[in-house]
Each structure stands twice: as structure tokens, then as C-alpha cells.
Amino acid sequence: MTEKEFLRLFNDIDNKFVDEEIKEEGEIMPPVMVKKAAEKGFSWGRFAGIAAASVIVLGGLFAAGVYFRGNNFYPQGTETDTKDAAESTSTLAEASEEFITTEPEETGIRVNIEGDPREFVLTGNPHSAEDFVDFGYEDIYENICSNYATHVRWDPENLTQTEVNRYMEKNDAMFDSLDEPEIRELYLRASALWSFFKDTEAMSRLSFNESYSSDDDKARLKTPSDRIEGIDDEYVEMGVKSDQFLNALYDVFSEEAVEELREKFPWYVFYNGEVWCPLVSGAIGTGVGAELELTKHTDTEIEFKTVLYKGEDFYGTTEYSEEVENPEVYKYNNRFVKTEKGWRVAEIATTSGSTHEWGGYSGEQQSEDKILMDGSAASDDEILSYDPDTGAFTVNSCFVVPFSTVNKNRVEGEKGDWIKLKAGDAYGGYTVEKAETIYSDPTWGDYRAEVTLSGKLSCTGTARVLDEQVVELVLDEEDCKNLMGFAPYMDQDFSETPSQDRIYMWITYKTKDCQKVLDALKDKDEVRVKLDTDHFILKYVYGSEYGYDGRTLINSVNLNEHTLEIVE
Amino acid sequence: MEDNEIIEMFWSRQEKAIKELAAKYGNYCKTVAGNILRNSLDSEECVNDGYFAVWNSIPPKKPKSLGAYTAKIVRNKALDLYNKNAASKRGKGESPLPLNELSDLVSGSDTEREVDRNELLRAINSFLDSLPKKTRQIFTGRYFSCRSISELAAKFQTNEHNLNVILSRTRQKLKQYLYERGFEL
Numbered sequence: 001m002t003e004k005e006f007l008r009l010f011n012d013i014d015n016k017f018v019d020e021e022i023k024e025e026g027e028i029m030p031p032v033m034v035k036k037a038a039e040k041g042f043s044w045g046r047f048a049g050i051a052a053a054s055v056i057v058l059g060g061l062f063a064a065g066v067y068f069r070g071n072n073f074y075p076q077g078t079e080t081d082t083k084d085a086a087e088s089t090s091t092l093a094e095a096s097e098e099f100i101t102t103e104p105e106e107t108g109i110r111v112n113i114e115g116d117p118r119e120f121v122l123t124g125n126p127h128s129a130e131d132f133v134d135f136g137y138e139d140i141y142e143n144i145c146s147n148y149a150t151h152v153r154w155d156p157e158n159l160t161q162t163e164v165n166r167y168m169e170k171n172d173a174m175f176d177s178l179d180e181p182e183i184r185e186l187y188l189r190a191s192a193l194w195s196f197f198k199d200t201e202a203m204s205r206l207s208f209n210e211s212y213s214s215d216d217d218k219a220r221l222k223t224p225s226d227r228i229e230g231i232d233d234e235y236v237e238m239g240v241k242s243d244q245f246l247n248a249l250y251d252v253f254s255e256e257a258v259e260e261l262r263e264k265f266p267w268y269v270f271y272n273g274e275v276w277c278p279l280v281s282g283a284i285g286t287g288v289g290a291e292l293e294l295t296k297h298t299d300t301e302i303e304f305k306t307v308l309y310k311g312e313d314f315y316g317t318t319e320y321s322e323e324v325e326n327p328e329v330y331k332y333n334n335r336f337v338k339t340e341k342g343w344r345v346a347e348i349a350t351t352s353g354s355t356h357e358w359g360g361y362s363g364e365q366q367s368e369d370k371i372l373m374d375g376s377a378a379s380d381d382e383i384l385s386y387d388p389d390t391g392a393f394t395v396n397s398c399f400v401v402p403f404s405t406v407n408k409n410r411v412e413g414e415k416g417d418w419i420k421l422k423a424g425d426a427y428g429g430y431t432v433e434k435a436e437t438i439y440s441d442p443t444w445g446d447y448r449a450e451v452t453l454s455g456k457l458s459c460t461g462t463a464r465v466l467d468e469q470v471v472e473l474v475l476d477e478e479d480c481k482n483l484m485g486f487a488p489y490m491d492q493d494f495s496e497t498p499s500q501d502r503i504y505m506w507i508t509y510k511t512k513d514c515q516k517v518l519d520a521l522k523d524k525d526e527v528r529v530k531l532d533t534d535h536f537i538l539k540y541v542y543g544s545e546y547g548y549d550g551r552t553l554i555n556s557v558n559l560n561e562h563t564l565e566i567v568e
Numbered sequence: 569m570e571d572n573e574i575i576e577m578f579w580s581r582q583e584k585a586i587k588e589l590a591a592k593y594g595n596y597c598k599t600v601a602g603n604i605l606r607n608s609l610d611s612e613e614c615v616n617d618g619y620f621a622v623w624n625s626i627p628p629k630k631p632k633s634l635g636a637y638t639a640k641i642v643r644n645k646a647l648d649l650y651n652k653n654a655a656s657k658r659g660k661g662e663s664p665l666p667l668n669e670l671s672d673l674v675s676g677s678d679t680e681r682e683v684d685r686n687e688l689l690r691a692i693n694s695f696l697d698s699l700p701k702k703t704r705q706i707f708t709g710r711y712f713s714c715r716s717i718s719e720l721a722a723k724f725q726t727n728e729h730n731l732n733v734i735l736s737r738t739r740q741k742l743k744q745y746l747y748e749r750g751f752e753l
């Protein structure tokens with residue numbers, strides 16, 4: 001087959017993949033970008049150390065679209081799906097009987113927590129059944145699969161992030177040796193479902209109906225009794241059917257395990273046929289992607305351990321690193337039992353801070369301090385969102401520095417030359433319309449910042465072809481100085497002077513007037529161009545997830561109002 | 569407007585159907601055609617031809633996914649025109665199609681043994697299904713939508729090197745996946 005024939009064949013891939021592409025079209029790249037040429041100056045030493053001990057993260061948990069029955073997975077809305085859902089009703093009713101009351105006007109319900117009935121008081125009006133969304137956690141499952149298959153690892157030699165599958169081959173060999181093909185999937189499914197017990201935000205990230213877009217619209221169940229450790233005393237309706245939620249659990253876990261989960265982790269109560277969950281919960285992972293070690297394999301029972309290591313330099317239990325001598329070894333149990341319905345998970349390893357069979361409530365708690373780039377703590381009024389599980393938070397401010405500021409003056413935790421920008425602030429000739437920074441993983445220094453600026457940006461530079469469809473524009477140094485930069489986290493070794501830094505703009509062929517520049521570059525290596533715009537976004541990303549190396553980008557937002565001219 | 573409403577308009581031969589189709593899927597169709605042809609006039613022509621083909625085929629067809637249906641028609645037409653332009657040397661400079669990198673996936677030979685195309689497609693679909701969402705979007709973005717490396721790198725907030733690595737690994741995985749199922753491209 002030729003390359004062209006393959007492209008032609010690829011035309012007939014399943015429509016769902018094309019639909020996915022179409023859906024993404026609205027999010028496709030910004031046509032104009034600028035990068036700050038800071039690659040040379042950036043010191044990677046600090047990151048090389050911590051990245052070598054990269055943690056197992058189950059983050060980025062979202063769900064939508066598909067739910068499952070038994071060991072088969074069907075897209076929503078298929079005939080098979082509907083049929084199976086109907087057939088499973090009796091199981092659901094049995095499972096939910098003692099936990100569900102069906103009268104919305106009832107003001108008290110009984111839930112099974114340590115055998116004691118608890119009273120709840122309902123406030124607000126629960127939504128009706130037609131507002132409920134299907135409980136689908138396929139995206140979370142995909143994320144878990146991805147975490148199992150791929151780890152991002154720092155490669156200090158090449159100064160890049162690389163994807164490695166450190167344990168995948170070994171783990172796959174272990175799973176293959178079982179000759180029970182569903183075990184691997186059950187293990188990953190169980191980990192995905194566990195997300196809903198370790199992190200009730202997983203539930204809140206399901207795709208709700210539009211009517212559920214705001215928490216304010218939702219009814220609440222309040223516990224007048226004392227707060228239970230790790231559980232908020234206020235439950236909010238989630239618009240997810242309790243029978244579907246339970247069904248998903250029973251399809252993966254054994255009945256005993258489901259009951260144990262519900263007793264020990266009563267994050268959820270069921271009322272009005274719906275799942276209600278607290279707004280906050282604890283955080284315990286399952287260690288997907290870590291080394292697995294088979295310890296038992298019979299016809300009716302399979303057991304393997306999740307193996308984790310901890311050394312002085314580690315922030316917590318994590319995968320093994322040769323750089324740490326004599327690490328402490330932690331092993332957590334995973335157990336599968338053969339039931340009438342097939343294999344089910346009886347126990348899933350939970351890995352943080354406790355050897356309790358289900359992890360218990362004693363898992364390591366994330367620090368509640370939300371430290372900003374300059375070392376100060378974020379105040380409540382500037383925090384836009386916070387994920388108690390990962391510690392990620394978003395604030396309505398950005399830290400910038402005048403372009404070409406000497407980097408060694410800006411030491412982490414010291415104010416140095418940091419300038420904090422918020423909406424409404426002025427900087428140079430620009431007005432800040434919006435500022436936002438996401439500290440996606442504070443422990444590892446991952447963050448991304450954006451500031452939307454209005455004000456005239458008029459600059460000249462040298463354009464050259466970057467690739468077939470992109471022109472790279474190197475701004476003149478004086479023009480660069482009119483802009484600010486985002487400094488990366490840095491250490492004392494970051495001593496390179498940025499005086500040679502320049503700002504680059506990447507202009508794709510889709511940008512207005514780019515074709516003129518591309519045409520002019522047919523016969524020349526470089527041409528001089530002038531760009532004018534009055535509204536743009538300055539963006540900075542450093543994140544181990546994507547291997548970003550700390551570049552400042554500018555996205556023009558007034559795409560059709562800029563001018564791009566060739567000048568002599 | 570919902571797909572089924574637009575399809576209903578096609579079935580009742582309302583010309584407004586084309587307008588609605590263009591409003592909903594025109595951007596993506598133009599993107600794909602543009603990525604392949606790198607010429608706005610040719611792209612426009614392809615997209616319009618695609619709409620016309622949709623008009624002629626609905627009815628009798630009633631596609632489940634109108635967007636994918638239209639996009640595939642437009643993409644096919646763009647590939648046709650690309651080949652035609654290449655043959656008449658109207659193309660300028662290097663090919664915008666990701667052909668070179670595919671050489672590690674396909675043999676490059678025209679004399680392939682007969683394979684069941686449907687089976688092969690099933691295997692490719694199954695492979696795509698098995699990929700993590702981000703990887704799949706990168707792969708289909710490159711080989712279906714023919715987006716440039718730099719465009720995809722920006723979209724997925726990575727650098728071009730990493731993106732090339734992801735694409736290369738995914739091609740290798742696909743090759744192995746197909747090989748294990750008896751296909752050699």
C-alpha cells in the first residue's frame with residue numbers, strides 16, 4: 001500500500017472519530033502565537049531531580065458518554081444498551097432497596113453508615129428523573145488506561161519529557177500469564193470507579209444536563225448530626241441515577257466489596273432515585289501504573305500486589321527510582337474472586353498513607369496552602385477553583401516580569417521583580433482584561449498562565465518559514481521590550497542572561513495576510529514584516545504533562561483586525 | 569440545528585439545507601480541504617462540490633452522522649484534486665500531506681496482496697478505539713484532517729518534537745497491531 005492509499009483508506013474510519021475531529025474544530029490552534037526564546041536560559045536541574053520521582057497521578061478525571069453492563073461496553077443509546085438496562089432493573093432494586101426512598105417530599109432518609117441510621121433534612125426542590133444524566137465514566141476509565149500505559153518521565157540527557165512504560169511490559173506479562181483476559185480491564189475499571197469514592201469531584205465532573213450547570217440550582221441534604229471525618233455534612237444532588245451508579249459498581253466489584261465500599265466510604269447517599277454526594281472528600285489513589293506483583297492465582301481467586309517505594313527524596317510513595325538508596329517498599333493488595341457472574345474485584349489497592357485494606361480515611365491530606373509563584377499564599381478572594389485531591393488551584397492573577405529582566409533576580413519564593421497583574425490593572429501601554437493562572441500541580445511546579453491585554457501592539461520583525469504552513473516571526477529586540485514575560489520557576493543555577501532572548505510569533509497560513517508572507521518567502525529565506533493588533537493574549541505554560549519548556553506565547557484574539565504587512 | 573432536521577430538509581428538497589449544512593459543518597470541511605490543498609480557491613471548490621454531492625445523495629441516503637458524512641466526501645474530493653494538481657504539477661513546493669512519515673507504516677508498494685478492506689478498516693477502527701483520547705485526536709488530526717505538526721503541537725500544548733514522537737510511536741503501534749491481525753500495509 002502506498003502512503004496516499006493509506007490516507008485514502010483512512011477516509012473510511014469510523015464516523016465517531018471524524019465527529020470527534022469536527023467537535024474539536026472549534027478548539028483548534030490560535031492562528032497567531034508568540035514564543036519567548038528562553039530555551040537556552042532555562043535551568044532544568046531542579047526539574048530533573050523531582051521528575052525522576054514522578055508520582056502516580058490519577059488526575060484529569062472526567063466521565064461521559066458510555067456506560068457498561070457486565071464485561072461488555074456499549075455506546076449510549078444502542079439497542080443492546082437499552083435492553084441490558086431493562087434487564088438489570090431487578091438487581092438494582094434489590095441493591096438499592098434500603099437506601100432509596102422515592103418520595104421527594106420526605107424530609108428524612110436513612111443511610112447505612114456504621115449501622116446507625118442518620119437523618120437528613122432536605123432543602124430545595126430535587127430535580128425530576130428526566131433531568132438525570134446517565135452515569136458514564138468512560139473518560140475516567142480512558143484516563144486510567146492511559147495512566148496505566150504511559151508515564152511521563154524526565155530525560156535529563158535530552159532535556160525533554162519522555163513517555164515511558166516502565167512497568168507496562170512486566171504488568172502486561174503478569175496479566176497475560178493469568179489467562180483471564182477480563183482481569184486487566186476489571187482492574188482498570190475498578191480504579192476508575194474508585195475515583196468516585198476517593199474524589200467526589202469525579203462525580204461532579206460528569207456531563208450534567210444544562211439544567212444542572214450550577215450548584216446553586218441543586219437541592220441539598222443536610223445532616224444535623226456531627227460531621228463525620230472526611231465527609232462534608234451537606235450533600236448535593238448530582239442528577240445521576242442511583243441505580244446506574246450501583247449497577248456500575250456491581251458490574252466490577254463483588255457484592256461484598258460494594259457493600260464494604262459503601263459502608264467504609266459513605267460518600268454517597270441515595271435519595272429520590274438519585275445520587276447525592278458531599279462537596280469535598282478525601283484523597284487516596286489506587287496506584288495504577290505502578291509495578292504489580294502476582295501473589296496468588298487459583299481458579300476462584302487471583303491476588304496481586306501494587307508495589308510502591310518511598311525514599312528520603314520522595315514526596316510520597318511512588319514508583320521505584322535508582323537514585324534513591326534503600327527505599328521503603330510498600331505493597332498493597334488487589335484481589336479478584338470468581339462469582340456466578342464472572343470475575344469481580346473483591347479488593348483494590350489504595351496506596352497513600354495507609355495500609356488499611358481499603359485505604360481508610362487516614363490517607364495523606366493535601367496541604368491547604370495555595371502558594372503562588374512569588375511564594376505568597378493565595379487569598380480566598382483570588383482563588384477561582386481548588387481541587388482538594390490534587391491540590392490544583394486557579395487564581396485570578398498572573399505574575400509577569402518586564403521583558404529581559406535578569407532571571408537570577410527572580411528567585412522562587414522571593415518577590416524580586418514579580419509584578420502581579422489582575423483584571424483592570426495597567427501595564428505599560430496595555431490594560432489587563434483578564435488574568436488567570438492555573439497551578440495544576442503545585443508540587444511539581446506545573447502551571448499555566450494567561451493574561452488578556454488590550455492596547456496597541458505594533459511590532460516589526462523578521463519572518464521565515466518554520467514549516468509548510470507556519471511562518472516564524474522574530475520580533476525586533478526593541479519591540480520585545482514593550483512586552484512582559486512570564487518567568488518560569490527557577491533555581492539558583494538559572495543565571496543565563498536573557499538579553500539575547502527574543503520573542504517569536506508563529507503565524508499559520510490560516511491567519512489573515514499570512515499567505516502574502518508565505519508567497520514572499522518563496523524566493524527568499526527571510527522577509528521583514530510589520531504586525532499591528534490591539535488585543536491579544538499572553539500565555540505561559542510549564543507543565544510536565546505536556547513537556548512544555550517554559551515559553552511565553554501570544555495569541556492574537558482579534559484575528560481579523562490585525563494587519564500584517566511586508567516592509568522593506 | 570440538529571442533524572436530523574437538516575437531513576429532513578434535504579429529503580424535502582429544501583435548498584436551505586445546504587445553507588444549514590454549511591453553517592454547521594462548513595468550517596471543518598474548509599479546514600480539511602485547506603489542509604490538503606493549501607489553496608483557498610481549490611478548497612472552496614472542493615467544499616462546494618462536496619455540498620452538491622451531499623445534495624445528490626440525500627435522499628436516498630440518511631447518514632447517521634451528517635458531519636462525518638460530509639467531511640468524508642469533501643476530504644475525498646480534496647484528495648482527488650490534490651492528485652490531479654500534483655499530476656499537472658500545479659502543486660507548489662513540498663506536499664502538505666503527511667506522506668513521508670507514513671513510509672514507516674506502509675510498504676509503499678502498489679502491488680499489495682489482496683486484503684479484505686472491511687476487515688482492515690475494522691482493525692484500524694479497533695486500534696483507534698484502543699488509543700487514549702489525546703493520542704487518538706493527534707493521530708486522526710494528522711492523518712484524517714491533515715493538520716500540520718505545528719498546528720497540532722499548539723493545539724495539544726506540546727512541542728513539535730514530542731508530537732512527532734507520539735505520532736511515530738502510534739504508527740509503530742498500529743503497524744504492530746495490524747501485523748498481529750494478519751495485515752501488512
